[in-house]
Amino acid sequence: MTTATTDLDRPATPPAFQEISPGRKFRNRLATVLVTGAFLVAMVPLVWVIWTVLAKGLHRVLNADWWQKSFGGLTSRNPGGGVYHAIYGTLLQGLLCAVIAVPIAIMVAVYLVEYGRRSRLAKAVTFTVDILSGVPSIVAALFLYALWVTTLGLPRSAFAVSLALVLLMIPVVVRTTEELLKIVPDELREASYALGIPKWKTIVKIVLPTAMSGIITGVMLALARVMGETAPVLVLVGYNQFINYDPFQGNMASLPLLMNSERLTTNAIGEARVWGAAVTLVLIITVFNLLGSLLSRLTAIKTK
Amino acid sequence: MSDRSSLRRPATTATSGGPRGGGVTDDEQFAEAPIPSPPSQSAAKHGRLGDRVFAGFATGAGVFMVVLIAAIGIFLLIQAIPPLADNKASFLFSRTWNADPADLNFGVLDLLLVTVFSSVFALVIAMPVSLGIALFLTQYAPRRAARPLAYLVDLLAAVPSIIYGLWGLEVLAPALSGFSVWLNENLGWIPIFADGNVSAQIGQTIFVAGIVLAVMLLPIITAVSREVFDRTPTPHLEGAIALGATKWEVIRTTVLPFGRPGYISASMLGLGRALGETIALLIILSTTTQFFGWSLFDGGDTIASKIARASAEFNDPKAAGAYVAAGLVLFALTFVVNAAARAIVAGHKEYE
Numbered sequence: 001m002t003t004a005t006t007d008l009d010r011p012a013t014p015p016a017f018q019e020i021s022p023g024r025k026f027r028n029r030l031a032t033v034l035v036t037g038a039f040l041v042a043m044v045p046l047v048w049v050i051w052t053v054l055a056k057g058l059h060r061v062l063n064a065d066w067w068q069k070s071f072g073g074l075t076s077r078n079p080g081g082g083v084y085h086a087i088y089g090t091l092l093q094g095l096l097c098a099v100i101a102v103p104i105a106i107m108v109a110v111y112l113v114e115y116g117r118r119s120r121l122a123k124a125v126t127f128t129v130d131i132l133s134g135v136p137s138i139v140a141a142l143f144l145y146a147l148w149v150t151t152l153g154l155p156r157s158a159f160a161v162s163l164a165l166v167l168l169m170i171p172v173v174v175r176t177t178e179e180l181l182k183i184v185p186d187e188l189r190e191a192s193y194a195l196g197i198p199k200w201k202t203i204v205k206i207v208l209p210t211a212m213s214g215i216i217t218g219v220m221l222a223l224a225r226v227m228g229e230t231a232p233v234l235v236l237v238g239y240n241q242f243i244n245y246d247p248f249q250g251n252m253a254s255l256p257l258l259m260n261s262e263r264l265t266t267n268a269i270g271e272a273r274v275w276g277a278a279v280t281l282v283l284i285i286t287v288f289n290l291l292g293s294l295l296s297r298l299t300a301i302k303t304k
Numbered sequence: 305m306s307d308r309s310s311l312r313r314p315a316t317t318a319t320s321g322g323p324r325g326g327g328v329t330d331d332e333q334f335a336e337a338p339i340p341s342p343p344s345q346s347a348a349k350h351g352r353l354g355d356r357v358f359a360g361f362a363t364g365a366g367v368f369m370v371v372l373i374a375a376i377g378i379f380l381l382i383q384a385i386p387p388l389a390d391n392k393a394s395f396l397f398s399r400t401w402n403a404d405p406a407d408l409n410f411g412v413l414d415l416l417l418v419t420v421f422s423s424v425f426a427l428v429i430a431m432p433v434s435l436g437i438a439l440f441l442t443q444y445a446p447r448r449a450a451r452p453l454a455y456l457v458d459l460l461a462a463v464p465s466i467i468y469g470l471w472g473l474e475v476l477a478p479a480l481s482g483f484s485v486w487l488n489e490n491l492g493w494i495p496i497f498a499d500g501n502v503s504a505q506i507g508q509t510i511f512v513a514g515i516v517l518a519v520m521l522l523p524i525i526t527a528v529s530r531e532v533f534d535r536t537p538t539p540h541l542e543g544a545i546a547l548g549a550t551k552w553e554v555i556r557t558t559v560l561p562f563g564r565p566g567y568i569s570a571s572m573l574g575l576g577r578a579l580g581e582t583i584a585l586l587i588i589l590s591t592t593t594q595f596f597g598w599s600l601f602d603g604g605d606t607i608a609s610k611i612a613r614a615s616a617e618f619n620d621p622k623a624a625g626a627y628v629a630a631g632l633v634l635f636a637l638t639f640v641v642n643a644a645a646r647a648i649v650a651g652h653k654e655y656e
Contacts, residue, residue, distance in 0.1 A: 024550055024553070025550070027550075028550040028551055028552040028553070030552075031555070032444065032551070032552070034436055035436045035439045035440045035444055036440055036444065038432070038434075038436020038437050038440060039436065039437050039441070039453070039457075041433055041436075042433060042460065042519075042522050042526075043456065045519040046456065046459060046460050046463075048471070048475070049463055049467065049468065050463075052471050052474075052475050053471075104365055104368065107361055107362050107364075107365035107366075108362075108366055108368075108369055110362045110365075111362035111363055112366065115359055115362050115363060116363075116366060121363070121370075122366070124370050125367075125369050125370060127643075127646070128370050128372070128373045129369060130642060130646050131373055131642055131643065132369065132372070133642075134573065134577070134580075134638050134641070134645075135376070135580075135635065135638065136577075136579070136580020136581070136582070136608060136634060136635075136638055137580065138580060138582045138608045138612060138631065139376070139580065139631050139634055139635045140376075142380065142611065142628055142631040143375075143376045143379055143380060145624065145628075146379045146380060146382075146383040147375075147379055149618075150383060150621050151379070167372070167376075170369070174369075198355050199355050199359075200354045200358030200359070204358075224462065225462075228464025228465070228466070230464070230582065230583035230612075231582040231608070234582075234612050235611070235612070235615040235618070238616075256464060256466050259466055259470070260466065260583065263470065278466075278467050278470065281464060281467070282467070285462055285464070289462065
């Protein structure tokens with residue numbers, strides 16, 4: 001106190017905000033640079049991969065034949081042809097998979113949210129869904145091989161591929177649906193019960209429709225993911241240069257399988273086929289992603 | 305008073321529940337204490353069937369999931385036993401793989417080592433980068449830009465792995481060729497950079513495959529870490545800011561300690577994914593007759609790529625069974641890794 005009165009230039013109290021020491025400043029800047037750098041590093045492969053795919057394959061895709069013909073009857077020395085057969089296979093296998101997987105997955109999610117709550121079985125189911133989402137696609141394919149081909153004695157077919165994809169799709173759809181059902185407000189359920197509507201009808205008519213737009217997005221994203229899977233098609237079906245419409249018999253091409261077969265053709269024609277198929281696959285995946293958000297916007301419940 | 309009425313209630317329901325239409329007595333009871341009206345009972349009876357069926361379906365679907373996982377394990381085990389019984393080599397410790405049904409002589413050790421080595425290498429690259437991305441997206445990027453930027457990172461996960469594989473072989477391997485050779489020549493005294501059993505220059509090595517795998521892991525690890533970092537309680541952040549911490553100090557003292565278990569769990573999930581990756585490794589890695597020698601410039605096969613490579617020749621059940629046995633090892637490995645990842649998060653209620 002006494003010193004403060006003698007020295008009028010000195011502030012009564014030391015300044016509240018002291019200069020940050022150079023070391024701390026440096027570490028702060030370094031962290032900012034490193035963290036931003038990490039993000040930019042991740043963008044390098046993204047841009048590079050997309051650029052590679054477009055640069056190597058786009059010229060092949062800009063051709064009406066590419067979308068309407070197969071490689072049937074063409075050898076590795078014949079240019080021309082298209083991937084119609086593989087697009088059909090990819091879409092069909094994805095569709096069959098969705099038809100089986102989506103109802104099961106939605107029911108599992110309904111069980112977890114509406115019925116199981118915190119029961120023992122619900123815990124076990126949550127655990128298995130977690131484990132199933134970590135099962136490698138090659139293991140799912142092997143399981144289907146052991147079941148479908150070795151045990152049941154059925155031939156390899158596109159349908160077996162769809163079943164393997166079901167294993168990969170279910171956990172993804174269960175997860176999304178579960179999250180969406182959880183955020184459906186309880187007031188809606190209670191209002192329905194108050195009108196004397198049974199629980200199952202409440203779920204079917206009130207709860208699921210409320211969550212539907214999100215579920216559709218989730219299904220589309222899951223579909224886009226499984227359609228790019230290669231391991232199941234490698235193990236469970238053979239490549240076919242011709243169009244095969246029957247999922248239960250014979251070999252059927254799909255885009256990943258076509259890419260894997262044609263990459264062994266080591267000339268410019270094979271190279272163009274592989275990267276053309278890559279462009280096509282990326283396009284289909286993009287379309288499904290966009291379709292997902294579009295459908296969800298169209299089916300969204302109007303609020304106010 | 306209230307005691308008496310509550311005592312009377314069961315009695316009234318008993319009388320009114322029996323013969324319906326005793327209007328006089330019903331009215332008397334209603335005057336004293338309202339009871340559930342009989343019509344709702346018949347409605348409940350009507351709804352009960354639908355409820356029972358629907359609940360049955362839902363529970364059945366849940367049980368189906370549990371059965372499915374058990375079935376995967378059991379089916380693989382059943383298929384693997386006969387070839388394992390005929391196997392001349394030790395399955396777990398032999399490094400040769402010969403699945404010729406006439407002369408079964410297969411061991412999974414070499415495949416297992418390559419699988420784990422390449423996955424761990426990928427994880428070592430992907431973990432710090434994903435941590436940086438997750439921090440950037442949650443703490444550094446402007447709020448409005450964070451969402452589209454996160455979408456860009458998620459796009460990495462949308463690219464099919466076969467495209468990553470082809471890109472790795474045809475584009476990345478030549479691009480990294482000079483760097484690989486430089487590492488090999490100058491740091492060759494470190495075992496992992498020593499001469500491998502395939503050419504470092506051509507690049508069909510674990511080194512290139514691991515980098516491609518790391519790229520595939522980035523979106524997976526980032527997505528989960530981001531979610532956890534976003535949940536750091538605001539009071540923690542504000543407390544650190546009020547104490548005069550710099551941005552980095554805020555992160556180091558609040559975000560990182562809070563998010564660490566989630567980040568580790570995310571990395572384990574990524575590891576599980578890397579262990580099972582098939583087609584990218586099948587395309588990039590060059591097969592070799594030599595054993596794996598702990599070098600990044602080795603080729604070889606992981607369990608998954610070995611199975612996929614042989615899948616066209618699954619004609620004999622015993623030969624196929626040998627690969628199923630390898631697949632069982634992979635299943636067990638990913639099971640353990642994934643279960644551990646879940647267990648880490650399950651212990652932390654604050655993430656719920």
